[in-house]
Amino acid sequence: MKKLPLLGNLTPAEFLRDYWHKKPLLIRQAIPGFKPLLPLATLADMAKLNHVESRLITRSDGQWDMQHGPLDALPPATQREWTMLVQGANLYHKSADALLRQFSFVPDARLDDLMISFATDGGGVGPHFDSYDVFLLQAQGKRRWRISAQQDLTLVEGLPLKILSGFVAEEEFVLEPGDMLYLPPHYAHDGVAEGDCMTYSIGFRSPAYQELGEAFLQFMADSIDLPGRYADPQLEPAKHSAEIPRHMLSTIAEELNKVRFTEEDVTIFVGEYLSEPKHNVFFTGPETPLTMGRFMQAVARKGVALSLKTQMLYRGSNVFINGESFDVSRADKRLLAILADERRLDGPTAATASDDVMEALYTWYQDGWLELP
Structure with a gap:
């Protein structure tokens, strides 16, 4: 090097x-x-x-x-x-x-x-x-x-x-x-x-593990799937009515232990968490945005560049931008990785974008996440 x-x-x-x-x-x-x-x-x-x-x-x-x-x-x-x-x-x-x-x-x-x-x-x-x-x-x-x-x-x-x-x-x-x-x-x-x-x-950035842990549990809340409802068909008469039954605790613990997270879960959490804009960052799209057709023409001529405020990351097939994540194909990933690393795409490269990527670029342009040079 x-x-x-x-x-x-x-x-x-x-x-x-x-x-x-x-x-x-x-x-x-x-x-x-x-x-x-x-x-x-x-x-x-x-x-x-x-x-x-x-x-x-x-x-x-x-x-x-x-x-x-x-x-x-x-x-x-x-x-x-x-x-x-x-x-x-x-x-x-x-x-x-x-x-x-x-x-x-x-x-x-x-x-x-x-x-x-x-x-x-x-x-x-x-x-x-x-x-x-x-x-x-x-x-x-x-x-x-x-x-x-x-x-x-x-x-x-x-x-x-x-x-x-x-x-x-x-x-x-x-x-x-x-x-x-x-x-x-x-x-x-x-x-x-x-x-x-x-x-x-x-x-x-050096986030505290406590901060990460709390945010990860909130992130995982949307993906937890624990069907059914607590029941105790073998219930016996209570000797002490205010005491929580041991079998109730063990049954609930058994269900909660079914909650698992994978490396993919952690990857998506970390990508969204680290690309999330700070609380004081706001984006402003163009006052008069181009139509999709004219945007594509401009991109082919001049390329596109990420806004200074945009944070874009990737890992594996996942691409992250400003707190959002996308699972993309290998071909789309190659182009989006260039955009993330270089923070811009030249015209000839951008013109090779698939329809899905071009639609995403157009949405990001309207939202102020990227700009036409």
Whole structure:
């Protein structure tokens, strides 16, 4: 595999083997000459929107404060120690999405979003840890990072932020534009702006098993088939009327033990669960959609591309898009897998789509899930 400057001239296999989930990696000039993809004014406008997740974190006289968006106004640029965080920038700007896709050596099922942080001098979110892997790319100005592999992850009580109470730095780096720091989960870190700075955080999904378990049971509820009704034709007189009969428990337990799930059930659940749009993601179809005939003509000429907000995955004969699943033929799967991997189809390739796939593409186009370039 090709060595990537993005990974410090490691191949993806070398990085995943030696660093992923294991230890930090500082990469100087991971993206040489990197400049912010979005100006501060654009970020501030995004933070004003209801459907964009944002936060404003300030510190004054040692006291932390956090305000959730929409953020109608920001502190003066001359004020020290404030930070604006904007989540999911990749959902709204193609350049941000293109940056996120540079990390596609990690499966899309694990890739979460690109968060952009702007901070004035001294700004930060305090020493903390994340429950997921993260790449911290410096986009503008300088940020001083102090990191620690400490096992004590006790948090300060009573604060609006999750700040470590006993942070002790073991290493320290100053990152400049184009530099990047990778940190595995639960690695303590504290980043402080030196002058105005902007940092891009590429984060990865790491759902809790409890969360998955609860969602899977809800998913399986629709497929459980336990015919019949409880009966006890051999019932004997009760000695204690309020006591639940042992034979009642054993009979019910025997029926409940008939509930089974297969690898196919898990595959469909995971695909739908991981492709489900976040609560604040909304799709808008074209105001004046093309007819099916004109859509097919346009697709043959220009191809199609997934919306920035669309998540498309696949496994085996199953294709998943925005929380929905489809069982497809082998021929259809080949084309849809290209769309999922590349997030677009060129005209000649798209023109080979079967009638079923073309109808699906047209429905997704009407729903705003994909677009004509």
